[in-house]
Amino acid sequence: MIKKLLLFSFCISLTSCSSVKKTQEAINYGNYDQAINIAVKELRRNKIKKGNQEYVFMLEEAFDKATIKDLEAISFLEKESNLANLEVIYNKYLNLKNRQELIKPLLPLPIHNKSRNAKFSFKDYSTSILTTKNRLSDYLYAKAKESLISSTNKIDFRNAFDDLNYLNKINPGYKDINYLIEEAHFKGMTFIFVSLKNQTDSVIPMRLEADLLNFDTYKLQDLWTVYHNNRQPQINYDYKLSVNFREINISPEQIREKQLIKEKQVVDGWKYLTDNNGAIVKDSLGNKIKVDKFKTITCKIKEITQFKSVQVVGQIQYFNLGTNQLIQSFPLSSDYIFENHYGTYIGNKNALEKVQLDLLANSHVPFPSNEQMVYDSSESLKNKIKNIITQNRLGY
Structure with missing residues (x-):
């Protein structure tokens, strides 16, 4: 201790x-x-x-x-x-x-x-603090207002937004500061119009188009960047983001079959144990010894696979709407595969292993339509679109 x-x-x-x-x-x-x-x-x-x-x-x-x-x-x-x-x-x-x-x-x-x-x-520094705060408030207000009136640069508007928010923190409710904060925010924002073009011979499902253009689900909106898929007349858009589908390749419906024969030794009653001469073997007490009798069981199983695939090929293009020029282009490709595995059998299914028994628990299902296949590829498409946009942000 x-x-x-x-x-x-x-x-x-x-x-x-x-x-x-x-x-x-x-x-x-x-x-x-x-x-x-x-x-x-x-x-x-x-x-x-x-x-x-x-x-x-x-x-x-x-x-x-x-x-x-x-x-x-x-x-x-x-x-x-x-x-x-x-x-x-x-x-x-x-x-x-x-x-x-x-x-x-x-x-x-x-x-x-x-x-x-x-x-x-x-x-006591209170007088100096108040005097300096008032001078600083006047300076920040005048500086921000000048930027909002004379500048055309979004960076200036964003700096004005920061200055006004700081001013509102040290001197809440100063003049018409709340109105100016909203104005600086609006002028500093980058507005991007998003469109989808189908350049294929296939029909794009309406719900797929709506899903892909619903940018709220991408969680890409931030303080300074807004995506719209419907043009709003009061907004001058800075960029256009075009998602173009060029090919939709859908495979034919396929059924693949594979046959297996499974065998297994199972107990089929009992018999007396005999030696090499055919005589019954007894234990030390003179009792006849019993042993299991085995037989071979067989089962023929057919493993069936339903298969269908779709590939959507396209590109994402960025346009500067101020200059009407293409500024970036990225390839876009997505694959979706439909597969269903099931089985049928002839014989004694006790010869099968768990993996084959699981197949027997499944059954044939209808193949999805071409429209459904294209729609089912949307999750992969959305992830790829999001990755491209995230890695190539506009307006910064």
């Missing part, structure tokens, strides 16, 4: 030393907030513990240096008079405030050997 306690104490000591070292290293490398976070975490556990005095000293040092660093950066950025610096300045003022709020609950922090409490120079 004593050994376990000593080991536990040793481990705690090592952990403590490691934390002190990490805190000092963070200060040495200028990572003051990292040092503050480590020190605060340790002091929350026990701020009056003598072994934690090093954290108090390091917290004082890291806080002073972090404050000086942020204030110097703010002073430099403000001298540049660049409105693009406002977000950085605003966040640095927030850091100054949040750093103080992190330490305040621990106060007072006693320093035992100096008979005093740790000193932190706290300031």
Whole structure:
């Protein structure tokens, strides 16, 4: 028990030393907030513990240096008079405030050997935060609105969308921001019109066409990309995605047969055991010994396979509707096979193994129609279409 306690104490000591070292290293490398976070975490556990005095000293040092660093950066950025610096300045003022709020609950922090409490120079940054936030709000709003009015670039609209959402986060309900967010989102979206062309001599089932063009099931829609299979008059589409069927090859209905003869030795009563001379063998008590009598049973099984296949061949084409040019083309091919296995037999089916007995449990079924075969290939087609689109996204 004593050994376990000593080991536990040793481990705690090592952990403590490691934390002190990490805190000092963070200060040495200028990572003051990292040092503050480590020190605060340790002091929350026990701020009056003598072994934690090093954290108090390091917290004082890291806080002073972090404050000086942020204030110097703010002073430099403000001298540049660049409105693009406002977000950085605003966040640095927030850091100054949040750093103080992190330490305040621990106060007072006693320093035992100096008979005093740790000193932190706290300031009220609320005015600076509000002033900078208002200037930043005006800047982000004006910048986004300018992009929405004068730009034709979707990237600019998406950047405006991000700026407006950030503005709405720091200053909710600012002016007509919700309307502008919707406008930036709409202008930044890529609209893709999807069509299906049948260039084969076969009829494409209506439900297959509807299934393939239902892009909700592909789960490809995202914040900036929308697929439509019905043109909407108020939308200027950026791209057209055309799924073209060029060949539909359907095999004839086939029935393949294979015959097997299975034999098995089975028990058929009993007989007395005899020796080589034909004499009946007896056991040590003089009783005649009985043994099983076997016979061979036979079963002829016919394994029957119904087979029919379809191959759909085509391509996916991307068109830039702004230039009416073909920009990409990808081959598309899908196969679907219908197979049904069953069997018939003549003879004693006890001679059969499980695999043959399973065949006998099945039966002949009607062959699917050509239309059904084409429709049954849709799942494979959809997966291949989705993979092509996913690997070759438009509008980015």
